[in-house]
Amino acid sequence: MKLTPLWLALCSLPALACGPDGCETPLTLQLTAAQCHLNGLPFLSPDNDTRTNLALLLADEQAFSLPKSPLPLPFAIEDLLNPTQAEPAPAVPDPLLALAAGLGIEQNTTQAALERAAGWSEGRCISNNPVAAEAFLQALVDTPALGADERSQLARQRLAMLGQCAQQIETAPEDKAMPLSAAGQGFADYLAASRLFYQGEFAQADALFAALAGQDQPWLKETADYMRIRVALNQSQQSAFDDWGTLDRNQIDQAAVQRAEQFIADYRSRYPEGRYLDSANGLLRRLAWFKGDEAALASLFQQASRQPGNPELLNEIDLKLLMQPGFTGSAAMPQLTLVQDLRRLRLHESWDEWQPLQSGELTQQNAQFASNPAWLAYLQQAERYYLAKDYAAVIAAAPALGKGPLDNLAFSQQVLKGMALAASQALPEAEQQWRALLASQPTPLQDQLLQLALAMTLERAGRLEQVFAKESPIQSVHYRIPLLEYVAPAPLLRRMVQDEQASDTLRQRAGHTLRYKQLTHGDYRGFLQDLALAPLAAPFDWQGSQEYQCPALTAVVTTLADNPKSPRALNCLGEFFLSQGLDWDPLLQRPGADTLAGSRDLFAGQQRSRLDWYQQVIANPKAAKEEKAYALYRAINCYAPSGNNSCGSQEIPLSQRKGWFNTLKRQYGTSQWAKQLKYYW
Known part of the structure; x- marks a missing residue:
C-alpha cells in the first residue's frame, strides 16, 4: 500500500503510529485486536498477538528472553522476538575463510x-x-x-557446492581424477550424496547416506544418519504443498513419514547428545504437523520450550497450532490453552474462526491448570474484566501487591486491577495503583506500560500538569508529546517551550503545537506575543505568496490581531495553510476517546480550518469582489477532485457547492478565479 500524505502525517504521531501498511496502532491499554494487524503490550492481554502472550509466559519460566531495552508501545511482534541491539556487534571475519585458507584455498575462491x-x-x-x-x-x-592434498581437494568440492541447489552441482574439474584414500573416499561419497539430496534425487541420496553407516569417522557417520532423516522427510512432502505453500495432508507419503520417524528414533538413541539433536526434534515436530497430531505436536513443543533462546519456536507454535482453526488448547502444554482462551476473549467478529469464550467454560479447564492454578485465576480475572465487565470483582480478586519485581503473570494481574479501577472511574485509586507498580522495580517493558497507564489516568482526572511535573515518572516523549499536541492548554505549551530540561524534540513539538493552535483557534495576539519564545521555524517562517498577493505570515497575523474578520488576511491565512500542506497536519486528527490524548482539548477557543475561513469571507458583505471570488474558488477546490473535503472536517452539501460555483461564475465571472475554475465537485 502506498502511503498518502495524510497517512504519512498521521504516522509521524506517537499517539497514532502506523505500520508499513498505514495501519493505526493507538496508544491505549485496550487495543481493538480485530481492527488491524496485532500489536503488543507487555501484559497478558486478549488484544496481543498470540506470540506475545506466549513469550510473556515462557519468559516467566526463563524459557524466553524479553528485550532488555524499552520498546515504544504498542510494539510489533517482530520487535519483541528479534529486538535490535543498541550497538551493532563488531564485524568479525567469517570462520570459513580462515578454515579454507588453512587448507590451501585462495581467499577469492x-x-x-x-x-x-x-x-x-x-x-x-x-x-x-x-x-x-x-x-x-x-x-x-x-x-x-x-x-593435505585430499583435504584441499575435498574442501574445494564442498565450496563448489555452496549456495547451489536444485540444479546440477559441478565439482572442481582439476580434482575429479585425483585418487583418494579410504578415508577421503568416505568424504567424497558424502559430498556425492549431498549433491543428490539438494538436486532432489532422494532415493539415490538415501542409498549413499546409508552406505556411510559403517564409517569410522564420527562426523561422517553421525551426519549421514541425520541426513537420512531429512531425505525421508523430503520424500514424504514432495507433493504435499501447492504453489501457495498450503499443506494438503492427503498428499503426504505416510510410508516416508514412518521411515523418517524411525530414523529420528534411531538417531536420538545413538546420539543422545548429538550435534543435530535440536534439528532432529524440530523435524519430528514437522512430521507430527504433517499427520495433524495436535496432541503430539503440543507435547513436542512443550519439550522444546524448555530450552531458552529460540524466537523461531514461537513462530512455529503459532503457525502449526495457535493459528489452526478449532485449536483451543492442550493439556500437554497448558500455556497454549491460556493463550487461546485470551484470544477468545477478544471483541468477537463474525468472520473469526475461533468461537468466543463462553461464560462458565473456564471451570471445565480446572484439570489443565491443576499445576498452574494462578493461570486459571488470571483467566477468570480477565473473563470478569473483558466479558462480564464486573470491575468490582476484578479489583477484589487481584492479589495484594508485594514488594519487589513482578513476573509477567503477577504484573498482568495488577494491570487488570488498575484498568478495572480506571474503568470504574476510581481515578485516584487507579493513579495510586500505577504509582505503586512504578515503584516495584518494573522491567523496561513494564515501565513503558505503566508510564502510559499513569499518563492516561492523570489526563482523565484533569491533572495534566502532573504529567509534566519535575518529579513525574512519565518521562517518555512517546507519551508526553501526544498530550501536549492534543490536550495541553497554551500556558503548559508555553512552559514546555521554555523548559531547558526538556528534550529538543519535545520543545520543538510544543512550539509547533502552540503556534499552530494559536492560528487555528484565533489567538492571533498570543501568536505575536509568543514570537519572543523562540525564532520562527518552518513552516511559520512563510514569506507570503505572489499569485494571490499575501505578505509574510507575521504581517497576516498582525492584521488579524487588529481585525479578525479581515477578508484578505483570512484568505492569506488559508493560503499559508495550503502552501505549507497544513490541511493534513496531524493536529487536525484527534486520537480516539479511549486512547492517550483522547480527552477534551484544553486549548482555549474553537478550532477552525481553512474552509471555515473561506466561508467567513464568502458570508462577509463587506468583502471586496476579488476577495470573495478567491474565497469561493478555494472553497470549491477543497472538494476537488474526489468530492471529499480536504480543507477541514465540514460536510458541505453538493447543492451548496454547486451554488458556490454558480455564484462565482455569475457574480464574479470576470475574475481570474472564475475563469480558472471549470468544474465543481
Whole structure:
C-alpha cells in the first residue's frame, strides 16, 4: 500500500503510529485486536498477538528472553522476538575463510562461494549454507588419516557446492581424477550424496547416506544418519504443498513419514547428545504437523520450550497450532490453552474462526491448570474484566501487591486491577495503583506500560500538569508529546517551550503545537506575543505568496490581531495553510476517546480550518469582489477532485457547492478565479 500524505502525517504521531501498511496502532491499554494487524503490550492481554502472550509466559519460566531495552508501545511482534541491539556487534571475519585458507584455498575462491550462498534459498536448500560448509571443512581438519592434498581437494568440492541447489552441482574439474584414500573416499561419497539430496534425487541420496553407516569417522557417520532423516522427510512432502505453500495432508507419503520417524528414533538413541539433536526434534515436530497430531505436536513443543533462546519456536507454535482453526488448547502444554482462551476473549467478529469464550467454560479447564492454578485465576480475572465487565470483582480478586519485581503473570494481574479501577472511574485509586507498580522495580517493558497507564489516568482526572511535573515518572516523549499536541492548554505549551530540561524534540513539538493552535483557534495576539519564545521555524517562517498577493505570515497575523474578520488576511491565512500542506497536519486528527490524548482539548477557543475561513469571507458583505471570488474558488477546490473535503472536517452539501460555483461564475465571472475554475465537485 502506498502511503498518502495524510497517512504519512498521521504516522509521524506517537499517539497514532502506523505500520508499513498505514495501519493505526493507538496508544491505549485496550487495543481493538480485530481492527488491524496485532500489536503488543507487555501484559497478558486478549488484544496481543498470540506470540506475545506466549513469550510473556515462557519468559516467566526463563524459557524466553524479553528485550532488555524499552520498546515504544504498542510494539510489533517482530520487535519483541528479534529486538535490535543498541550497538551493532563488531564485524568479525567469517570462520570459513580462515578454515579454507588453512587448507590451501585462495581467499577469492572462498569469498565467491560465500557471496553465492548469500542469495535467497528455501526448503531443503537452506542447509546448504556457510555453517554446514564450515562443519565439513572442520571435519576434514579433524581427520588425521587424510593427506593435505585430499583435504584441499575435498574442501574445494564442498565450496563448489555452496549456495547451489536444485540444479546440477559441478565439482572442481582439476580434482575429479585425483585418487583418494579410504578415508577421503568416505568424504567424497558424502559430498556425492549431498549433491543428490539438494538436486532432489532422494532415493539415490538415501542409498549413499546409508552406505556411510559403517564409517569410522564420527562426523561422517553421525551426519549421514541425520541426513537420512531429512531425505525421508523430503520424500514424504514432495507433493504435499501447492504453489501457495498450503499443506494438503492427503498428499503426504505416510510410508516416508514412518521411515523418517524411525530414523529420528534411531538417531536420538545413538546420539543422545548429538550435534543435530535440536534439528532432529524440530523435524519430528514437522512430521507430527504433517499427520495433524495436535496432541503430539503440543507435547513436542512443550519439550522444546524448555530450552531458552529460540524466537523461531514461537513462530512455529503459532503457525502449526495457535493459528489452526478449532485449536483451543492442550493439556500437554497448558500455556497454549491460556493463550487461546485470551484470544477468545477478544471483541468477537463474525468472520473469526475461533468461537468466543463462553461464560462458565473456564471451570471445565480446572484439570489443565491443576499445576498452574494462578493461570486459571488470571483467566477468570480477565473473563470478569473483558466479558462480564464486573470491575468490582476484578479489583477484589487481584492479589495484594508485594514488594519487589513482578513476573509477567503477577504484573498482568495488577494491570487488570488498575484498568478495572480506571474503568470504574476510581481515578485516584487507579493513579495510586500505577504509582505503586512504578515503584516495584518494573522491567523496561513494564515501565513503558505503566508510564502510559499513569499518563492516561492523570489526563482523565484533569491533572495534566502532573504529567509534566519535575518529579513525574512519565518521562517518555512517546507519551508526553501526544498530550501536549492534543490536550495541553497554551500556558503548559508555553512552559514546555521554555523548559531547558526538556528534550529538543519535545520543545520543538510544543512550539509547533502552540503556534499552530494559536492560528487555528484565533489567538492571533498570543501568536505575536509568543514570537519572543523562540525564532520562527518552518513552516511559520512563510514569506507570503505572489499569485494571490499575501505578505509574510507575521504581517497576516498582525492584521488579524487588529481585525479578525479581515477578508484578505483570512484568505492569506488559508493560503499559508495550503502552501505549507497544513490541511493534513496531524493536529487536525484527534486520537480516539479511549486512547492517550483522547480527552477534551484544553486549548482555549474553537478550532477552525481553512474552509471555515473561506466561508467567513464568502458570508462577509463587506468583502471586496476579488476577495470573495478567491474565497469561493478555494472553497470549491477543497472538494476537488474526489468530492471529499480536504480543507477541514465540514460536510458541505453538493447543492451548496454547486451554488458556490454558480455564484462565482455569475457574480464574479470576470475574475481570474472564475475563469480558472471549470468544474465543481
